[in-house]
Amino acid sequence: MSGTPNGMPIVRAVDVRRDYVMGETVVQALRGVSLDIRSGEMASIMGPSGSGKSTLMHLLGCLDTPTSGSLLVEGEDTAELNERELAEIRNRKIGFVFQQFNLLSRITVLENVMTPLMYAGVPVRERRERAAEALEGVELSDRLGHRPAELSGGQRQRVAIARALVTRPAIILADEPTGALDTDTGRTILGLFERINARGNTVIVVTHDPEVGAVCPRRITLRDGLVENGRKPTDIWYGNLTEN
Numbered sequence: 001m002s003g004t005p006n007g008m009p010i011v012r013a014v015d016v017r018r019d020y021v022m023g024e025t026v027v028q029a030l031r032g033v034s035l036d037i038r039s040g041e042m043a044s045i046m047g048p049s050g051s052g053k054s055t056l057m058h059l060l061g062c063l064d065t066p067t068s069g070s071l072l073v074e075g076e077d078t079a080e081l082n083e084r085e086l087a088e089i090r091n092r093k094i095g096f097v098f099q100q101f102n103l104l105s106r107i108t109v110l111e112n113v114m115t116p117l118m119y120a121g122v123p124v125r126e127r128r129e130r131a132a133e134a135l136e137g138v139e140l141s142d143r144l145g146h147r148p149a150e151l152s153g154g155q156r157q158r159v160a161i162a163r164a165l166v167t168r169p170a171i172i173l174a175d176e177p178t179g180a181l182d183t184d185t186g187r188t189i190l191g192l193f194e195r196i197n198a199r200g201n202t203v204i205v206v207t208h209d210p211e212v213g214a215v216c217p218r219r220i221t222l223r224d225g226l227v228e229n230g231r232k233p234t235d236i237w238y239g240n241l242t243e244n
Helices: 053-060 083-093 109-119 124-137 153-165 183-198 210-215
Strands: 009-022 025-038 042-046 068-073 094-097 171-175 202-207 218-223
Touching (some): 009 202, 025 053, 025 202, 025 218, 042 053, 042 183, 053 171, 053 202, 109 153, 124 153, 153 171, 171 183, 183 202, 183 210, 202 210
Parallel strands (some): 042 202, 042 218, 094 171
């Protein structure tokens, strides 16, 4: 869980830019994004294809670093960290949920959820206990010995959510988490994110779907690599940059 008091920024981006060199062309994916996300918020990051939302997700998840500007996660400026230090933040502070679940097909549900704890060096017995507890929290205690292929899409996404929660991260970062699900199952998964948020986790959902984004009390909209309303960093007050 977060060491940042509720209402304070757990994530802060100030004039973040991210360029990619493609041959002789420089693509400006983010062109000066500034925003705060408070500890305990449930926020969506939205925008059409090419808006920069996937690039911002990679930066928020410490999978990449800015070309320029500052991006702080619980006060640590990721632009100044090396790959080992970024990996440490990912493992300790961020739980990832992906559209395609990213489960390992040859091992059981329980073993899938245990995997992040193995990389964190947690003893086997504790790994099992924490994984079983996380799966109970997503109502899958009766599926511990099943493999992913034996589950429905909604059940697989719940396993992925349990895996994201098992390290007790401050932030849950979900990339199009309902994109591979039917409408009713998607609503169930969004309801689960709401319950997780109510327990204190910061939840950030990246989506192109306005119905998914609308579930989040806070909505951040990107267009052409910028926050759409274009306010300056001096206009920020703990995340009230882009509410709509």
